[in-house]
Every structure is written in C-alpha cells, then in structure tokens.
Amino acid sequence: MSKRRVVITGLGIISPVGIGIPTTWQNIVAGKSGITNITHFDASTMASQVAGEVKDFDVTQFLPAKDARRMDRFIHFGLVAGIEALKDSGLEVTDQNSERIGVNIGSGIGGLPLIEATHNDYLAGGPRKISPFFIPGSIINMISGNLSVMFGLKGPNLAMVSACTTGTHCIGESARIIEYGDADVMIAGGSEATVSALAVGGFSSARALSTRNDDPATACRPWDKDRDGFVMGEGAGVMVLEEYEHAKARGAKIYAELAGYGMSGDAYHITSPNSDGPKRSMLNALRNAGLNPDAVQYVNAHGTSTPLGDKNETDAIKLAFGDHAYKLVVNSTKSMTGHLLGGAGGIESVFCALAVHNQISPPTINIFEQDPECDLDYCANVARDMKIDVAVNNNFGFGGTNGSLVFKKV
DSSP, X not given: OOOOOEEEEEEEEEETTEESHHHHHHHHHXXXXXXXXXXXXXXXXXXXXXXXXXXXXXXXXXXXXXHHTTSOHHHHHHHHHHHHHHHHHTOOOOTTTGGGEEEEEEOSSOSHHHHHHHHHHHHHHOGGGSOTTTTTTTSTTHHHHHHHHHHTOOSOEEOOOBTBTHHHHHHHHHHHHHHTTSOSEEEEEEEEOOOSHHHHXXXXXXXXXXXXXXXXXXXXXXXXXXXXXXXXXXXXXXXXXXXXXXXXXXXOOOOEEEEEEEEEEOOSOSSSOOSHHHHHHHHHHHHHHTOOGGGOOEEEOOOOOOHHHHHHHHHHHHXXXXXXXXXXXXXXXXXXXXXXXXXXXXXXXXXXXXXXXXXXXXXXXXXXXXXXTOOSBOOBSSOEEOOOSEEEEEEEETTTEEEEEEEEOO
C-alpha cells in the first residue's frame, strides 16, 4: 500500500502573544515576548513568579457561558483553537463525510486548576460541594469529545498524553491515521492551562523554572549563557490535517505537507535528558519522510531555556545532522511564549508550518551572550527571511519521550 500524503489545511492558536493566527504570527516574527508576572493567582510566595499567560481571552465569544462554566480553561483553549482551525480550513462537515473526520487534541496535565478549586470546595463544604460536571470538565480527552459533539465528527476520537511531547505525538499519530486510511481529515494538536499554584509550585520545587522575576520579558532565554530555567506558558495550537488528494479536490489552501513523523524513548532517566533519544527521534522522522538530513534548512527546537536541556538538544542536533547542523537555522519560539508543556507541540508545530508557508524563521529572543557550548545558528533576536523547503519540529518530555515532525513546502 502506498503511503497517503498528509497536508495542513487549517490552523488555530491561542497563545501568550496573541489569539488567532494573524496576531500571533505577527508578534512571533516581531520577537514580542508574552511573558509577564503571574496574575492567575498570588505567586508572591513562589520562587518563580513569571509565566506566559493568555491575555484578553473571552471564551463566551465562542461558547455559551453556561457550557463554559462546566469546563476547565485548557478545554476552552483547545476548543477555540480547534474551532478556529476548522474554520480556517474551509472544510464543511456533512452527513456524507463526518465519519471520515476525526479529532486528537491532548494535554500534558489537563484540568489541574479545576481539580485544585474543586478540592478546596470539598474541604470547605464536603462532598455536596463537588460539581457533577467536575470529571467531564477536567479530564484530558474532553477537548476532542466536545469538539466531536459540536461539529458531528464521527471519525477517530482520542487524546494522547506524553508530557511535553503531547501535541507533537497527537499531530504525528493523526497523520498516520490518515496515511493508513482510517480517516481523511484529523483535527490535531495540544492544549495546556496550568499556570496554577500546584503546577508552578511543583516545578519550582524541582528548580526547573526561571526565577528572573524582576524582568519577565527576558526570563526565557534559550541558549543564552545566563539561562536559569524554563517559564510556564499556556494556550493551544491545533491544525487540520488532510489527505492530499482530498484537500486538492476541494481546492483547499495548503500551508505545508506533514511529510514525516518520528519518535523514540531515552530509556535513561525520568526527568534528565540524554542526546541519543532526541537524535533518534529526528532521524526516524527524516527516514519516515524519505529525506536525508542535508535536505533540512530549519529546526523549531524544543529549546526550553534550561541549562541542561538546551545543550543536550544542541548535541542531539549535531549527532543527527553531522556537519550539516552548522548550516541549519535553529530557533526556540518558547523564548516568547514560555513552555506550554503538553500544548508546546501544538503551537510550535503551527509556528513550524507557518515558517515553511511564509519562508521566514522567527527569532530566538533574549540571546544576550550565547553559551559557547551551544554553538549553532539560533536566529538570535531578529527574524530571518530564508528558503525553507524542509523544516523539523522537536518536542521532548518527562519520562524520556521524544517526538519530531518534518514539514515540507508544497
């Protein structure tokens, strides 16, 4: 059986630098930081007090207020990004095609803020204070479930969880569902909304977060010598994946082709990375795409701004690409959005597809003095117009889980 081609025909995004594709992409290319002091809760006792929060988001513009109250914020983000992506694709769902359209939008942690709030209600008033909507309002697959019900999507309905690789795995596995003929269209991505006391407190206790509280906009500085940890972010990125002939037949706009998907396990440590796993993930994705490493011009890196992680990914890129690594433009959009955990692969895949579509690499901001041990071209501080025929997006997660996607210009 020949491999069916998969293309991207719709994009939707909710991010710390904007809501919707036009505003978000404009701000990303301009190098605008979305990281500020935390407002969602009183973070004054936290070691880290900065985050990439979504601003000016009104879910009632998209959902009835009564329904919205029954869902955690991560579901709001994922639903709205999914609605926007489907609208952008121009795809009409009908009785004839509904069984061939599926959903796969995951989250790394899910409804933690609602869990926190419900536990507080329980402590204050006992079991009677627990809402009957608590469970469906907080579990991870309910972005996919609600979107399926909203649009009558009767194809595959699932959600994946693989820590910070979630969005990438959701997109990659959805492409395979199309390749193997189980659907013609998949709405796929990732969402997260865990700028909450427990999440920030937990990562702070692990000393994983930046404590540059007096200068939020420069707190996330991948590959900079003085990076001191990642910054929490929130939002969602969703894309409509479609079989190429199906998209062509309806005259769809095509942003890029999703040509390859690779994954791997480090089998090394629960939280500390090694370079072998990411290297194999990238090579597996390129092998799946039928491409040699020297075909790639651009890498949207995981690039979290942690001292260990950034060097590790740099080493992995060198192992995967050899001497060609020094010809790549590598960037981290996390420098502007923060790290969306399970949503990272969603928004960063959207950015990668837009980079190919617009032939421009967003910058990595906040590189003031590049770490000598991180010696690749990280598109420091200013976006770059460039030829991008092939791009790679990387995401890696706790548990030693890795995912890479290959995007091609169509």
